[in-house]
Amino acid sequence: MKKFEEKTIEKEVLYEGKIINLQIEKVELPNGKQSAREIIKHPGAVCIIAITDEGKLVMVEQYRKALERSIVEIPAGKLEPGEEPIITAARELEEETGYGSEQLVHLISFYTSPGFADELVHVFVAKNLYKIENARGADEDEFVELEEITLEEAERYVAEQRIFDAKTAYAVQYLRLQKLIEQNKQD
Amino acid sequence: MKKFEEKTIEKEVLYEGKIINLQIEKVELPNGKQSAREIIKHPGAVCIIAITDEGKLVMVEQYRKALERSIVEIPAGKLEPGEEPIITAARELEEETGYGSEQLVHLISFYTSPGFADELVHVFVAKNLYKIENARGADEDEFVELEEITLEEAERYVAEQRIFDAKTAYAVQYLRLQKLIEQNKQD
Numbered sequence: 001m002k003k004f005e006e007k008t009i010e011k012e013v014l015y016e017g018k019i020i021n022l023q024i025e026k027v028e029l030p031n032g033k034q035s036a037r038e039i040i041k042h043p044g045a046v047c048i049i050a051i052t053d054e055g056k057l058v059m060v061e062q063y064r065k066a067l068e069r070s071i072v073e074i075p076a077g078k079l080e081p082g083e084e085p086i087i088t089a090a091r092e093l094e095e096e097t098g099y100g101s102e103q104l105v106h107l108i109s110f111y112t113s114p115g116f117a118d119e120l121v122h123v124f125v126a127k128n129l130y131k132i133e134n135a136r137g138a139d140e141d142e143f144v145e146l147e148e149i150t151l152e153e154a155e156r157y158v159a160e161q162r163i164f165d166a167k168t169a170y171a172v173q174y175l176r177l178q179k180l181i182e183q184n185k186q187d
Numbered sequence: 188m189k190k191f192e193e194k195t196i197e198k199e200v201l202y203e204g205k206i207i208n209l210q211i212e213k214v215e216l217p218n219g220k221q222s223a224r225e226i227i228k229h230p231g232a233v234c235i236i237a238i239t240d241e242g243k244l245v246m247v248e249q250y251r252k253a254l255e256r257s258i259v260e261i262p263a264g265k266l267e268p269g270e271e272p273i274i275t276a277a278r279e280l281e282e283e284t285g286y287g288s289e290q291l292v293h294l295i296s297f298y299t300s301p302g303f304a305d306e307l308v309h310v311f312v313a314k315n316l317y318k319i320e321n322a323r324g325a326d327e328d329e330f331v332e333l334e335e336i337t338l339e340e341a342e343r344y345v346a347e348q349r350i351f352d353a354k355t356a357y358a359v360q361y362l363r364l365q366k367l368i369e370q371n372k373q374d
Binding site for chain 2: 001002003004014015017018019020022024025027029030031033035036037038039042045061062063065066067069071073076108109110111112113114115116117118121140141143144145158161162164165166168169170173174176177180184187
């Protein structure tokens with residue numbers, strides 16, 4: 001996995017923030033020439049495809065400052081340092097939705113923007129949901145609104161661009177695929 | 188789509204780069220308190236789910252400095268200022284794979300990392316591919332290796348984490364879904 005490797009000649013950290021760092025790396029290309037790469041370092045995140053017993057998707061609507069609008073997403077959150085992703089997933093599910101899950105399973109992990117960021121998102125599927133009494137709430141600066149929607153509603157939200165991010169688009173497609181597989185089994 | 192809006196009190200641009208800018212915005216939260224948001228501005232991008240007449244996915248392997256490894260992805264590239272995404276898609280397909288397409292169709296657009304970046308990726312499906320003679324090559328600092336793989340190979344690559352990014356994971360799931368829908372039609 002080192003094909004076309006770009007060796008770092010020089011690295012400069014330009015910003016160390018609350019969530020992301022920015023660094024510029026001067027690299028040597030496979031042809032011997034030099035170039036610069038702008039790289040965002042991110043702690044990584046989890047997201048949860050939480051499916052109710054009625055087959056609905058548990059969603060949160062929140063304002064995203066980067067987009068200057070609110071969108072409807074599956075629950076998600078950043079990893080704390082050293083935290084196992086499944087712990088983060090259980091915590092974020094509780095904090096954002098009030099749900100616990102008796103069946104939390106890792107589905108896939110993917111980088112969101114490999115061209116400039118190392119953010120890795122771990123995707124979990126949560127089933128057998130139950131309401132947690134006195135659930136921990138969201139972070140102090142997080143305002144989210146809970147919604148449970150059918151697959152058909154989710155696909156309408158995609159068409160209307162109310163669902164508008166990669167992980168949630170992946171989740172909606174996943175649910176469509178699972179329903180089709182289920183139907184085929186029953187036929 | 189302004190639910191829970193966070194009003195900007197102050198904005199500071201910390202870095203203006205080749206591909207990304209970094210800005211910090213001090214915001215007023217819905218509860219009147221203040222917080223800071225770290226935001227990456229990105230010009231946006233396209234990616235192409237290019238499917239050969241044999242039903243194979245056209246992939247490019249390239250080194251991603253942010254990940255310090257190479258991964259296998261669907262063809263993709265950044266928007267030039269003012270460029271229509273479908274133009275970018277046709278150009279990137281040609282430059283990275285040498286293919287033209289007689290049927291290039293917008294499928295979906297999604298934000299890759301709404302928590303900290305405004306990067307919007309437009310996903311296209313390209314069919315009826317043909318080889319372009321004397322196709323324009325990749326950018327000067329881009330080194331990519333072309334590969335055409337079956338859906339089953341793509342799913343193995345996902346399991347092996349050679350395919351490891353959101354847009355390509357979405358593409359593989361899309362192809363699985365389409366094949367299942369096709370099969371059901373024939374039954």
